[in-house]
Amino acid sequence: MNQHSSDLAEIVAGLSEPAKRISPKFFYDERGSQLFDAITRLPEYYLTETEIGIMFENVHEIAELVGPQASLIEFGSGSSLKTRVLLQHLNSLAAYVPVDISEDHLLASAKQIQSEFPEIEVAPVVADFTRPFDLPQPAIMPLRNIVYFPGSTIGNFERDDAEALLRVMRLEAKDNGALLIGVDLQKDPAIIEAAYNDSAGITAKFNLNMLQHLNNDYGADFDAHAFEHDANYDEDEGRVVIRLISQAKHQVSIGGETFALDDGEAILTEYSHKYTLDGFAAMAAKAGFRVEKVWTDARQLFSVQYLVAV
Numbered sequence: 289m290n291q292h293s294s295d296l297a298e299i300v301a302g303l304s305e306p307a308k309r310i311s312p313k314f315f316y317d318e319r320g321s322q323l324f325d326a327i328t329r330l331p332e333y334y335l336t337e338t339e340i341g342i343m344f345e346n347v348h349e350i351a352e353l354v355g356p357q358a359s360l361i362e363f364g365s366g367s368s369l370k371t372r373v374l375l376q377h378l379n380s381l382a383a384y385v386p387v388d389i390s391e392d393h394l395l396a397s398a399k400q401i402q403s404e405f406p407e408i409e410v411a412p413v414v415a416d417f418t419r420p421f422d423l424p425q426p427a428i429m430p431l432r433n434i435v436y437f438p439g440s441t442i443g444n445f446e447r448d449d450a451e452a453l454l455r456v457m458r459l460e461a462k463d464n465g466a467l468l469i470g471v472d473l474q475k476d477p478a479i480i481e482a483a484y485n486d487s488a489g490i491t492a493k494f495n496l497n498m499l500q501h502l503n504n505d506y507g508a509d510f511d512a513h514a515f516e517h518d519a520n521y522d523e524d525e526g527r528v529v530i531r532l533i534s535q536a537k538h539q540v541s542i543g544g545e546t547f548a549l550d551d552g553e554a555i556l557t558e559y560s561h562k563y564t565l566d567g568f569a570a571m572a573a574k575a576g577f578r579v580e581k582v583w584t585d586a587r588q589l590f591s592v593q594y595l596v597a598v
């Protein structure tokens with residue numbers, strides 16, 4: 289089964305569940321990626337700016353912990369400013385290995401990074417990083433594998449899946465390796481809710497664009513105007529629940545199947561989990577990591593954490 293047909297099967301399966309859901313990975317067509325970029329620049333969306341600030345402020349200490357001749361393995365295609373800050377400051381890297389399932393996007397961004405850092409061996413790997421994958425053998429033998437997972441992307445995973453993903457990272461880091469990860473923190477719910485309900489309405493556009501993406505690329509017939517964006521912070525679960533709410537009783541077709549939606553019925557499009565420092569450390573411990581260092585901003589909004597394999 290190719291990527292497109294397994295994606296379609298996944299979408300159909302999610303819409304067939306009693307509580308309809310579509311994976312957040314379907315946010316990111318070209319328009320969705322542009323809208324996400326716009327989100328990262330919103331005044332309410334504190335995550336990106338805060339994480340970049342933490343990286344700039346602490347990159348020398350990070351480089352010291354990582355040591356020389358490491359292999360930096362990024363889970364995700366790595367086109368961000370945060371990656372560039374690391375590549376600039378880590379000491380004589382053995383290799384930079386971005387890992388992503390979307391081949392076109394991965395190879396384009398790897399090529400761009402290679403041109404900016406000609407002295408670093410860039411070795412992209414096309415793989416689904418939620419499952420173990422083989423690492424390339426760089427020309428320079430790495431002294432240590434550092435898995436990099438910025439952006440609080442870990443927040444998209446439900447807690448069991450997040451723990452399973454940490455286990456894969458632990459496997460790829462090997463026994464003397466480490467994980468450098470960006471983790472968004474639990475805080476005043478008003479701050480979190482504002483970040484996912486921005487006054488300019490960009491997050492609503494981003495959420496609704498998923499339906500347009502499914503129409504364009506998977507032959508669905510969603511009427512995006514029949515849905516409204518909804519995002520609430522569930523304090524007990526420590527996560528933002530992002531949904532599209534049907535504004536009328538109607539039906540949609542995709543992949544030869546038809547789905548009935550009630551007036552007010554929700555489609556879950558994303559969870560964004562927020563952690564306490566203790567909660568994240570406990571989960572990481574179960575996956576074989578010990579938290580060595582945590583950097584945060586002055587308001588404790590966001591954390592960048594360095595965990596070592598145990």
Ligand code: AVJ
Binds near residue numbers: 327444560
């Ligand atoms: C890319 C998963 C970190 O959870 O904040 C932003 C995605 N969704 N606004 C997040 C997102 C709505 C974002 N992550």
